[in-house]
Amino acid sequence: MRIGIDIRALQKGFRAHKARGIGRYTSMLIKSLLELDQRDQYLFLVEQGELPSIESDPDKFSYIEINTHWPIKAPYWQRTFGQHILLPIFLAKLELDFIHFCSHLDAPSFSPKKTLVTVMDIIPIVLQDLYNRKNSSMRFTAGRFLEARAIRNAKKIIAISQQTRRDLVQFLKIDPDKIVVIYPGIDTCFRPVKDPATICAVRARYGIEGRYFLYLGGIDERKNVDRLIQAFAELIKEPEWSNYCLVCAGEIENDAQFPQLTAQIRHRGIDHKIRLLGYVADEDLPALFSAAEFFVYTSLYEGFGLPVLEAMACGTPVVCSHAPGIAEIAGEAAILFDPYSTESLMNSIKTLLIGPELRQTLIQQGLKQATHFSWDKTAQKTLELYLAIYSESYK
Incomplete structure (x- = not known):
């Protein structure tokens, strides 16, 4: 398989993901996948600029640099147009079996390639009253519309908990059969320190x-x-x-x-x-x-x-x-x-x-x-889902 994975979350300054949960998820997932999978080819999507450091054999993966910079001054609309117009145009040129977006927030609302999206949560949709009052009504409505479309257009969806799966079904009416719950793991560095x-x-x-x-x-x-x-x-x-x-x-x-x-x-x-x-x-x-x-x-x-x-x-x-x-x-x-x-x-x-x-x-x-949560388990279940998506493409 030629597997595309969006790892822009690991680049400094990209939507502040790196120091937060999305960055940790992306980092640990690709590390574990590269250790587990000795057969498939991984192509990591990154923005042009400084490349993230990945501790793995460089023969196991390659970078694909993209440019989603839209030449307007308004930051919000610059990012929005880049993600939902420029990114799909670029994806159409890639020879990939599918693309995994480690956060649905970074996925385009339309893609010429099959996509898999990981959904951490849809909290701004679930708690609309809390988030809507802090943002312009037009921007909030547009953002949630594009967010929902990116999820609905995905071939498969990874929900990181049963609660997220329930929210997707309840609030976005997603077909439950499209959703697979795969819990994140815990980095092995987290253990009792007694020294x-x-x-x-x-x-x-x-x-x-x-x-x-x-x-x-x-x-x-x-x-x-x-x-x-x-x-x-x-x-x-x-x-x-x-x-x-x-x-x-x-x-x-x-x-x-x-x-x-x-x-x-x-x-x-x-x-x-x-x-x-x-x-x-x-x-x-x-x-x-x-x-x-x-x-x-x-x-x-x-x-x-x-x-x-x-x-x-x-x-x-x-x-x-x-x-x-x-x-x-x-x-x-x-x-x-x-x-x-x-x-x-x-x-x-x-x-x-x-x-x-x-x-x-x-x-x-x-x-x-x-002990019930490990990145080895997360990577194994994610790879099984990759294989299922690939198999469906060639039936």
Whole structure:
């Protein structure tokens, strides 16, 4: 097979994907596929410019450089025209059996080649009221229309959770037979770190002292970080919890909500109790997870919620939202709370802090739950889907 895979998510600056879930998914998927598949030819679509580094035998793949730059000044429409007009024209010239877009957000609404799209979630469609009020109505409507078309026109769809599959069927009326659920995996680097020197070095690197709760992720409204700050501020008013800190990791400094977040922290007078680390290198995350008292994830909605599993794989107890997608992958290995209730979040945290036996139970259950998700399994099931698409083409 000649398999095209869109890996633009690995290029710095491309829609901010690289440091987020889409970038991690793309990186780990192609790495695992190249290790697994010794037969097929992989052609990776990239934008012209600096090529992403791929740790694999260069004989196993090649790059195809594309140019979707539309010569107009308006950034939104420049990207939109490039994706939905220039990209299909370019794809028509390629000799490929099909193209896998690792995010449906990057796929064209029409393609002259067979496409497979991975859908992480369709949250802007599911939570339209939340996202529509933050964007121009015309741009939002146009964006969702093109997004839905890219999904509907795909030959097959990978949903990263059962919840995402249900959303596709319910909101976009996608034929369930077109959708295959393939869970992402967990990088093998995520495991308990027990070496004190390693943990001390990471603490020193990021200026972390004492006992802390950890949050990893973005800060847009859906992530519900405001409620986490509120709950933490109330919690540390009680003497028995006053020595704890909250550590927030994630590349958030350029987010539109960042000034509002820092203002809220200052207003509550807890800026000395919260560490905003910014981007944390992958090699430091296992130690950061392992040293935390617990990991907290407050999102209102997720297609999957990978940080929950990464924390579990590191032996860190998890307190997380019972929102769709998150509860699905957490199983019975976490304490779940109502993300719309500050009291529910506080009570869940206290339940964990006062229960050493519960903490140990969650650690063991979390380590077991994490073993169900591996990139080897993800790559194997994805390759099986590739073969199915290829076979259908030549029946």
